Amino acid sequence: MKKFNNFKEAFQWTKEVIEKGCISAESVIAEQIYKDSNEFTYRESGEMYKSGETHSKFNQGIIIERTPYVRRRYYEGGTPGAGNKKAQPRWFEKTVAKYKNDYQEQASKIIDMQKKG
DSSP: OOOOSSHHHHHHHHHHHHHHHHHHHHHHHHHHHHHHHTTTSOOSSSHHHHHHHHHOBGGGTBOOOOSTTHHHHHHHOOOTTSSOTTOOSSHHHHHHHHHHHHHHHHHHHHHHHHHHO
């Protein structure tokens, strides 16, 4: 158990744990969301999904899939079955809705690890 000399010291430690934990969690969870989103992503050729590996900035919590047709597929959809029968528009929202509890648990574990470090 960590001991503090005063409230200010305790508050500063708490702030650092949360900030470091959130930064670490943001990167890890963004990459996990990207991987999990493959379940709902359109895959006519697979290039759209693969572009996320190249263009995303996971360390900043940013996922970017960049092909000429990605925006249209994301908002309007396409033909499910063309590579993925589970494909749906707004696949990141579908992914987060399905795995939200897992991501929350993962973030909590990362923040807990910061407490020990």
